[in-house]
Amino acid sequence: MRYAVFLLLLINVRQTLAEDNVALDGLVTLLQQVDDPTFQLDLLKGMHDALRGRRDVTMPKMWSETYARLSQSPNTEVREKSLLIALIFHDPQAIESLKHIAGDEKLPVEQRQRAIQSLVESGSSGLAPFLQELTTDTAIRGAAMRALAAFSDAKTPVLLLSLYPTLNDAEKQDALHTLSSRPGYARALLAAIRESKVAARDVHSFTARQIDAFGDEELSRQLYEAWGEVRQTSADAQRLIAEYQQKLTPQVLAKANLANGRVLFNRTCAKCHTLYGEGGKIGPDITGGNRHNLYYILENILDPSASVAKQYQMTKIALEDGRILSGLVQTQPNGTIAIQTPTEQVIVPAAEILEQAISDKSMMPDGQLTTMTAEEVRDLIGYLQTRSQVDLP
DSSP: HHHHHHHHHTHHHEEEEEEEEHHHHHHHHHHHHHHOOOHHHHHHHHHHHHHHOSSOOOOOTTHHHHHHHHTTTTOOHHHHHHHHHHHHHTTTTHHHHHHHHHHTTTOOOHHHHHHHHHHHHHHHOOOOOHHHHHOOOOTEEEEEEHHGSOOOTHHHHHHHHHHHHOOOOOHHHHHHHHTTSHHHHHHHHHHHHHHHTSSSGGGHHHHHEEEEEEEEOOEEEEHHHOOOOOOOOHHHHHHHHHHHHHHHHHHTTTTTOOHHHHHHHHHHHHTEEEEEEOOSSSSSOOTSSSOHHHHHHHHHHOOSSSOOOOOGGGEEEEEETTEEEEEEEEEEEETEEEEEEESSSEEEEEEEEEEEEEEEEEOOOGGGGSSOOOOHHHHHHHHOOSSSOOOOO
């Protein structure tokens, strides 16, 4: 009977905490009374989901005693999740503990990445120098570079651009995501493109649209000069589609290196799309799409904004701290907004949003094929037209 009552409480944890901070005292008391690590973990997960991203949570009365007990749990997940909640409660020891976890090369990468994300979501100040140091660690470099977008620091664009030649493809996109998040960072990026320190072909139209979204005429002019025109029309896309249709004949596609096509798909598409059960869930699963039709594939790649389903419309969010975020938005029940960008999910308090506007553009970048060689285009399209999965090289 006792656990049946606990279970009913657990089911309503998220809604309860979203509506009433006072309920936290009761939940913390409950954590004190329960000895089962599995139940403790379920309750902690519910609390964390409900409170994640909030910065106005007062530490419950019995938290110090409860956390001291949970931090000694034999269950690793209980210890970690209670630490993340301690950070939300502004426990001063939690920040140092999470910084230690983030910097500990002996710990699992996923745990270190969660520590970085939690530090950023807590709104803790003065983290930029710490995150800059973490970019020397290749295991978590991407997470550190993404996190730096949350902080305005003149050293960040200098550091990221100095690292840029040494980064792999995924890390370059993480760096570009941060370099396009603030006007000052974007100016440094555009200067690097003009000076050929960053290849213009590395910059997707999504990144370019994000820079243009600042509404800064001088910045948009520099973008046009360094990268090109942001507002590609459907007529332009149709001309490109016709050109590729002529080039990608059945004879050309028959020579496609399908294994390399899968590598290209993993590099450019898999973060958002699922194919043959592998890939991301941001965009639609394309396994059952009309992929044997060349025009269908080309239109979706070169002109993704021609027809955008409502759930995939991009939203632009301007924050009080000067950042611009673009992506797919989900309103949370606890007064926060979750926005899925091409590189990560960012959670911010709704109170810190200055402007929020839905775009008619797809989150998928326009004209991705234009940054590839003829052989790469052939291989990717050939792979996308396969009827079954192929082996990696």
